[in-house]
Amino acid sequence: MNGAPLIDWDWITRNLDDPIGTRLLEHLYLSFAPLLLGLLLALPLGIACARWRPLYPPVFTGVNVLYAIPSIALFFLLLPYTGFSAWTAIIPLGLYTLAILVPNVVSGLAQVPDHVRQAAVAMGFGPLRRLIQVELPVALPVIVAGLRIAAVATISMVSVASLVGIGGLGQLILTEGFRRQFPTPIVVGIVLSVALAFVVDGLLVLAQRALTPWTRDRDPVARARPRTVGAAKGGNA
Amino acid sequence: MITFEGVTKRYPDGTVAVDELSLELPTGQTTVFVGPSGSGKTTSLRMINRMVEPTSGRIAIDGQDVRDRDPAVLRRSIGYVIQQAGLFPHRTVLDNIATVPLLLGWTRRRARDRARELMEVVGLAPEQAKRYPHQLSGGQQQRVGVARALAADPPVLLMDEPFSAVDPVVRTGLQDELLRLQQELRKTIVFVTHDIDEAVRIGDAVAVFRAGGTLAQFSTPERLLAEPADEFVEEFVGYDRGVRRLSFFPASDLALRGDTVLAAETPSSEASAIARAQGEPWLLAVDAAHRPIGWARALDLDRAAPGSTLGDLATVGYGHVFRVGTDSLRAALDAAVLSPAGRAVGVDEDGKVVGVVAQAELGDALWAVGTDETPPAGAVRP
Amino acid sequence: MNVLLWVTDWLSAPEQWSGTAGIPARFAEHLGYSGLALLLSALIAVPIGLLTGHTGRGGFLAASLANVARALPTIGVLMLVVLAAGIGLVPVMAALVALAVPPILVNTYEGVRGVDPQVRDAARGMGMRGREVLLRVELPVALPLILVGLRTAAIQVVSTATIAAYVGIGGLGRFIVDGQARRQFEMVAGGALLVVVMALLVAALFYLLRRFLVAPGLRRSPGS
Numbered sequence: 001m002n003g004a005p006l007i008d009w010d011w012i013t014r015n016l017d018d019p020i021g022t023r024l025l026e027h028l029y030l031s032f033a034p035l036l037l038g039l040l041l042a043l044p045l046g047i048a049c050a051r052w053r054p055l056y057p058p059v060f061t062g063v064n065v066l067y068a069i070p071s072i073a074l075f076f077l078l079l080p081y082t083g084f085s086a087w088t089a090i091i092p093l094g095l096y097t098l099a100i101l102v103p104n105v106v107s108g109l110a111q112v113p114d115h116v117r118q119a120a121v122a123m124g125f126g127p128l129r130r131l132i133q134v135e136l137p138v139a140l141p142v143i144v145a146g147l148r149i150a151a152v153a154t155i156s157m158v159s160v161a162s163l164v165g166i167g168g169l170g171q172l173i174l175t176e177g178f179r180r181q182f183p184t185p186i187v188v189g190i191v192l193s194v195a196l197a198f199v200v201d202g203l204l205v206l207a208q209r210a211l212t213p214w215t216r217d218r219d220p221v222a223r224a225r226p227r228t229v230g231a232a233k234g235g236n237a
Numbered sequence: 238m239i240t241f242e243g244v245t246k247r248y249p250d251g252t253v254a255v256d257e258l259s260l261e262l263p264t265g266q267t268t269v270f271v272g273p274s275g276s277g278k279t280t281s282l283r284m285i286n287r288m289v290e291p292t293s294g295r296i297a298i299d300g301q302d303v304r305d306r307d308p309a310v311l312r313r314s315i316g317y318v319i320q321q322a323g324l325f326p327h328r329t330v331l332d333n334i335a336t337v338p339l340l341l342g343w344t345r346r347r348a349r350d351r352a353r354e355l356m357e358v359v360g361l362a363p364e365q366a367k368r369y370p371h372q373l374s375g376g377q378q379q380r381v382g383v384a385r386a387l388a389a390d391p392p393v394l395l396m397d398e399p400f401s402a403v404d405p406v407v408r409t410g411l412q413d414e415l416l417r418l419q420q421e422l423r424k425t426i427v428f429v430t431h432d433i434d435e436a437v438r439i440g441d442a443v444a445v446f447r448a449g450g451t452l453a454q455f456s457t458p459e460r461l462l463a464e465p466a467d468e469f470v471e472e473f474v475g476y477d478r479g480v481r482r483l484s485f486f487p488a489s490d491l492a493l494r495g496d497t498v499l500a501a502e503t504p505s506s507e508a509s510a511i512a513r514a515q516g517e518p519w520l521l522a523v524d525a526a527h528r529p530i531g532w533a534r535a536l537d538l539d540r541a542a543p544g545s546t547l548g549d550l551a552t553v554g555y556g557h558v559f560r561v562g563t564d565s566l567r568a569a570l571d572a573a574v575l576s577p578a579g580r581a582v583g584v585d586e587d588g589k590v591v592g593v594v595a596q597a598e599l600g601d602a603l604w605a606v607g608t609d610e611t612p613p614a615g616a617v618r619p
Numbered sequence: 620m621n622v623l624l625w626v627t628d629w630l631s632a633p634e635q636w637s638g639t640a641g642i643p644a645r646f647a648e649h650l651g652y653s654g655l656a657l658l659l660s661a662l663i664a665v666p667i668g669l670l671t672g673h674t675g676r677g678g679f680l681a682a683s684l685a686n687v688a689r690a691l692p693t694i695g696v697l698m699l700v701v702l703a704a705g706i707g708l709v710p711v712m713a714a715l716v717a718l719a720v721p722p723i724l725v726n727t728y729e730g731v732r733g734v735d736p737q738v739r740d741a742a743r744g745m746g747m748r749g750r751e752v753l754l755r756v757e758l759p760v761a762l763p764l765i766l767v768g769l770r771t772a773a774i775q776v777v778s779t780a781t782i783a784a785y786v787g788i789g790g791l792g793r794f795i796v797d798g799q800a801r802r803q804f805e806m807v808a809g810g811a812l813l814v815v816v817m818a819l820l821v822a823a824l825f826y827l828l829r830r831f832l833v834a835p836g837l838r839r840s841p842g843s
Binding site for chain 2: 738742746748751760
């Protein structure tokens, strides 16, 4: 590395606000928006698949084929339409989350015990009320498990968007670091990206605990499991 | 013979699972460890094949300390059956059974031949050989588990709550099967259960464990029911132990009376005279083959139309009968209690009436049992 | 849609199908990088997963490392290793292995851990030694989940191997990068399409592997 130290603390201090802080905020925005988009698409899609089972195999195949498209190619292909706006990153990254979120929504809903569903029907819940007040809350832990995987994956993938020039920590890695043959910004970019992933993951765990108090202290193993099962299914093609 | 000498198991956190256990389990017999959960019965069993190592004390099989043997080699010489069978999901029924022979280095062909043989022994149809465990019912899985444990013909068999995950009907069937097998094979079986009925049914000897891992009582099932060592054992075996204990006494000891059993053709007047002479309110009518037809009330005989027979008046059903040669006192008592006449009908293997016994007379026999020290030779299995 | 027409035109042009820059050569390169990366990852992750799963020790550490690796930005790893080791195969492999190890490791670990404790107990109780329990019981029973992990990793690797083009070595990524540079979108789309085709082939391969390697008694388990 041309004898240069891996981390130049002086550079970090000088550039803390800009570009480091700016890029971090961009990164946050560029990961949050696709997650939101993905969730908004995955919920109705997953609910529909859970209700009309024959819909699921084609949808499942579809989202996984999408997932197999290299992100860099999707970015390039969107450029002529969306230009260098954030949408160029948000749309592909949002579509990728579907491969993780849709199966989790479907299996979360499928996991609602039949007796719970029947009890809701017997108490006079209509289909929509039942969905919102009973089935989705019960499915929430599995859905959040998917969201956690999707969040970590998206945060690490946003960096690729900088190859197209859309900003985020990848820009730090590429422009400040790689182009100048200067390792410090690359390390800073990697560390911040990993840290961001962990913070968001932790926040999602806290959010889930707040939203589903009944799952607390039950069985830590059982709570950890859906996550890996989800990870296993994430790349199904 | 398996001997426990002052065996203690203490876990690092301080809990004592087994406390100073000393016990001798006779060769060729079934010893049942029974007790509530946390009483150390499973730990005791698992120390025999070194799945758990004792903190102190000594366990020996035929005089040889189990700790002098390599655990894997030791375990291959001891059959092991556990709850829900623990069958290998990726192997067929046949290959599951062949596991230990293959570990011992048998050829695949010989191991499979042996496995096929054992399927027959435990009552599995040959066409199930190629099936996988998840395609079997719970009862069938347990049969495979037993066959797998027997595959290398080990002299000792450890069974850890093997039948507790199947429904009661299947469980009774499996228990019968085990009793039949044991009659042929005469293995040294150690059987753990939390079900006292199962313990009493299966065991030649029963060791009752109490919480804290101490032995509360070690005796034959019959003695256990007759004389619980203390309040804990008494409560554990249940308050209907007196009735259940009757299972260990044969009905053949009962004094049955034949003088109130008459052919159906007997004229009513004659029957009435006999009843009066015997002081009996009920007479049993039998057919030409001496099979029961029903009970007739002596009062009705007095008022019967002239020319009628006992058979015409025998309108009260005889309920269910007990077999004199094979049933126990408990079956006789049951038959008497259920009979509208208050009398039990004893029959032989062909269903012919041997005699009848009234509840009151049964009471005398039961009292005798209560004061008797040991069950008579040739005691009947419940 | 004329984009589709362009792509078909590009794909059917005879000059794409020969030479070192042709589709077959690029496809083979891409397959080579992906295969090598998957092999390296499996050699790292499967033994660690099996051992941590079998002993139950170090599982938390392995899972934590896998989580960090999962969060690593691939571009960052690639660029950092390029700075350290120069352009070539090393940075590509470093980035792809970092990507592929977590799913293989986590699934192998979970697969072995997930073996029914009763089954493991029975195996030990019948006199299997640790190695025999691992190889004859835990590995075959965990195999479906291990294959799912390998498949997940393989598809991510195939898709991400396009970045090899960024550090000057070939693969299908060349079409995407060169197409962008020349403003030939049919080339970008064609390259992407070829990557998807390879991913589908990989999925098909794993379907076959599952059929031939997994004992029929396990086939009803998740992942089917």
